Amino acid sequence: MREITYREAIGEAYREEMKRDKNVVTFGEDLAEYGGAFAVTQGLLEEFGHDRVRTTPISEAAIVGTAIGSAMVGLRPIAEIMFDDFIFCAGDQVVNQLAKLRYMSGGQLKIPVVIRMAMGAGLSQAAQHAQCVMGMFMNVPGLKIACPSTPYDIKGIFKSAIRDDSPVMIFEHLTLYDIKGDVPEEEYLVPIGKSDIKKTGNDLTIVAVSEMVQKALAVTEKIEKEKNISIEIVDPISLAPLDMDPIIESVKKTGKVIIAYNGPKTNGAGAEISARINEQALEYLDSPIYRVAEKDCPIPFAPILEKAVTPQEEDIIEAIENIL
Amino acid sequence: MAPATRDYKKLFKNNRFKGIWEGIMNKKLLTEMLDIMLRTRMFEEKVIELEQRKELPGWLHFYIGEEAVATGVVLNLKKDDYITSTHRGHGHLIAKGADMKYMMAELFGKATGYCKGRGGSMHISDASIGILGANGIVGAGIPIATGAGYGCQVLKNKKVVVSFFGDGAADTGGFHESLNLASIWDLPVIYVVENNHYALSFKCEGEGIRHVNVKNIADRAAAYNITGIVADGMDVLDVYQKINEVINDVRDGKGPVLFEAKTYRYKGHHLGDHEGYRTKEEVKKWRKRDPILKLKKKLIDEKILKQSEIDEMTARIGKELDEAVEFAKNSPGPSVENVTEDIYA
Numbered sequence: 001m002r003e004i005t006y007r008e009a010i011g012e013a014y015r016e017e018m019k020r021d022k023n024v025v026t027f028g029e030d031l032a033e034y035g036g037a038f039a040v041t042q043g044l045l046e047e048f049g050h051d052r053v054r055t056t057p058i059s060e061a062a063i064v065g066t067a068i069g070s071a072m073v074g075l076r077p078i079a080e081i082m083f084d085d086f087i088f089c090a091g092d093q094v095v096n097q098l099a100k101l102r103y104m105s106g107g108q109l110k111i112p113v114v115i116r117m118a119m120g121a122g123l124s125q126a127a128q129h130a131q132c133v134m135g136m137f138m139n140v141p142g143l144k145i146a147c148p149s150t151p152y153d154i155k156g157i158f159k160s161a162i163r164d165d166s167p168v169m170i171f172e173h174l175t176l177y178d179i180k181g182d183v184p185e186e187e188y189l190v191p192i193g194k195s196d197i198k199k200t201g202n203d204l205t206i207v208a209v210s211e212m213v214q215k216a217l218a219v220t221e222k223i224e225k226e227k228n229i230s231i232e233i234v235d236p237i238s239l240a241p242l243d244m245d246p247i248i249e250s251v252k253k254t255g256k257v258i259i260a261y262n263g264p265k266t267n268g269a270g271a272e273i274s275a276r277i278n279e280q281a282l283e284y285l286d287s288p289i290y291r292v293a294e295k296d297c298p299i300p301f302a303p304i305l306e307k308a309v310t311p312q313e314e315d316i317i318e319a320i321e322n323i324l
Numbered sequence: 325m326a327p328a329t330r331d332y333k334k335l336f337k338n339n340r341f342k343g344i345w346e347g348i349m350n351k352k353l354l355t356e357m358l359d360i361m362l363r364t365r366m367f368e369e370k371v372i373e374l375e376q377r378k379e380l381p382g383w384l385h386f387y388i389g390e391e392a393v394a395t396g397v398v399l400n401l402k403k404d405d406y407i408t409s410t411h412r413g414h415g416h417l418i419a420k421g422a423d424m425k426y427m428m429a430e431l432f433g434k435a436t437g438y439c440k441g442r443g444g445s446m447h448i449s450d451a452s453i454g455i456l457g458a459n460g461i462v463g464a465g466i467p468i469a470t471g472a473g474y475g476c477q478v479l480k481n482k483k484v485v486v487s488f489f490g491d492g493a494a495d496t497g498g499f500h501e502s503l504n505l506a507s508i509w510d511l512p513v514i515y516v517v518e519n520n521h522y523a524l525s526f527k528c529e530g531e532g533i534r535h536v537n538v539k540n541i542a543d544r545a546a547a548y549n550i551t552g553i554v555a556d557g558m559d560v561l562d563v564y565q566k567i568n569e570v571i572n573d574v575r576d577g578k579g580p581v582l583f584e585a586k587t588y589r590y591k592g593h594h595l596g597d598h599e600g601y602r603t604k605e606e607v608k609k610w611r612k613r614d615p616i617l618k619l620k621k622k623l624i625d626e627k628i629l630k631q632s633e634i635d636e637m638t639a640r641i642g643k644e645l646d647e648a649v650e651f652a653k654n655s656p657g658p659s660v661e662n663v664t665e666d667i668y669a
Binding site for chain 2 (some may be wrong): 023025051052054056057059061062064065066067069070071072073074077092094096097101102103104105106107108109110111112141142144165166241252258323
């Protein structure tokens with residue numbers, strides 16, 4: 001199978017969906033002529049024209065509001081917010097409007113919006129450009145949330161998100177843009193709300209999201225031989241709706257679970273997953289559920305400090321050693 | 325539209341369109357204006373009665389006194405044009421054609437309400453007649469209306485979007501972001517500021533403690549290089565005429581308009597508002613300019629309608645209102661089993 005990068009996979013999904021449905025449009029800061037801050041949308045303007053591909057001023061509330069309003073009247077907009085840190089500039093539009101208008105209208109208003117955001121630390125961007133805030137939005141009913149970890153997943157789920165009539169927030173860890181992975185030429189979709197087993201195993205479950213999936217895979221390669229165990233890696237891909245079934249099945253099999261996620265530890269994705277494992281599979285657990293995540297600390301600037309605050313492979317290894 | 329293209333202030337001042345207006349201002353239109361304003365006034369008065377008897381849950385915000393604005397604006401719109409409304413939105417909804425039965429049922433929180441009892445007064449929508457939701461967050465409808473305008477532009481459907489909001493909302497970040505965006509993209513949106521001179525308790529313009537530093541909120545249009553218009557929000561004909569003058573240009577993509585209607589709400593912000601921020605004399609002064617009395621007087625003086633016809637209209641609306649309350653009271657409550665329906669599409 002051919003290999004393409006995560007960034008290229010997003011570009012392909014964009015093109016396929018925009019060719020398929022002329023109501024799919026996209027806009028964001030520096031998105032059109034410049035090609036996007038992360039070069040994801042390069043070439044889209046030339047291919048699809050100014051009506052459907054636009055650069056916006058620095059106006060996040062208007063960007064999200066424009067997505068909502070245009071979706072209500074028949075378009076299928078993809079709004080790009082440059083960093084998920086900036087989504088708070090559009091806080092009301094996301095939390096009070098996008099998530100709630102359909103419900104409050106008794107189901108009359110259909111709001112098929114996709115919000116795409118880059119996120120995450122690793123390049124010394126410091127606290128205001130390095131957050132992973134998916135956990136916060138899990139706490140807002142009405143939003144669908146995905147944080148795909150591979151080129152295959154991002155292409156498939158982005159396409160699903162565009163076709164979904166509900167609002168979907170897609171979080172793209174910026175260290176993933178250049179990674180390569182197998183992506184079929186033929187069309188396929190990855191469903192929202194379905195977890196994926198990235199690697200099967202029998203002795204230990206690692207539930208990992210986004211960039212932590214890549215770290216978990218790297219760790220597994222090293223540790224399995226060393227400790228003579230087999231590790232199962234479950235990637236929820238979507239955090240809302242959250243598919244617990246494969247996770248529970250895995251816990252029943254292994255009895256030991258580590259949840260590895262980005263964002264501060266408190267109230268992040270792992271906190272909710274942990275609570276649900278407790279509710280649904282307590283009797284299968286051989287030990288407490290371990291969580292590997294960022295410290296509850298704003299991401300610092302100096303590389304050594306940034307590394308200390310964010311979850312690294314060593315932290316996963318430490319958790320594995322503790323749990324065994 | 326850039327202000328340079330038309331000097332609306334001068335045109336309206338000289339009443340240059342008097343002759344044309346006489347043609348447009350026919351009996352049918354004037355009767356419809358009175359009908360909508362009366363309908364709104366009587367609906368609100370009935371709702372106040374019900375709220376005071378504690379028959380309605382939640383909070384209500386009354387449009388009494390402002391009827392000329394919604395009526396004058398919306399009568400210029402086609403059925404499939406869009407509006408966004410506010411927490412003080414019953415007037416917008418009625419003018420756009422919402423059914424009083426389903427509005428009343430929603431206020432009672434019944435399953436037969438527009439929003440199945442899930443939204444209440446501040447969140448009523450009727451997608452079938454272009455009402456993109458009333459909104460409980462001040463100013464939140466403005467970016468949404470802007471988006472609807474962008475959608476209409478891309479779909480090339482020649483529709484217009486009207487965003488209703490108050491003087492308080494014109495201070496929000498979303499207002500400024502939206503006007504800027506609409507001005508650079510020439511979106512078909514008319515931003516209607518219903519300036520009733522108070523953001524809850526905070527006086528709008530004038531001397532001393534105030535929440536804007538400009539004489540007219542419409543003056544802010546200059547900051548975005550678009551047309552700004554000021555209208556007498558207590559005169560339905562003034563509102564109607566001024567919207568009528570600009571709406572075709574907006575529809576044709578010549579750019580957005582900031583339209584300010586100076587009006588007044590007779591009641592407090594909500595029931596229970598102590599209204600310490602204004603005097604009874606001030607309220608009385610504005611009541612003297614009541615839009616419904618003004619229109620009634622014109623219709624009678626110019627022999628367009630007889631008093632008996634107006635009485636008939638009032639009685640008919642009263643009956644419809646009573647039936648709406650009956651319908652709401654007899655409707656089933658929403659089912660608790662379905663409470664988590666329609667979160668996702």
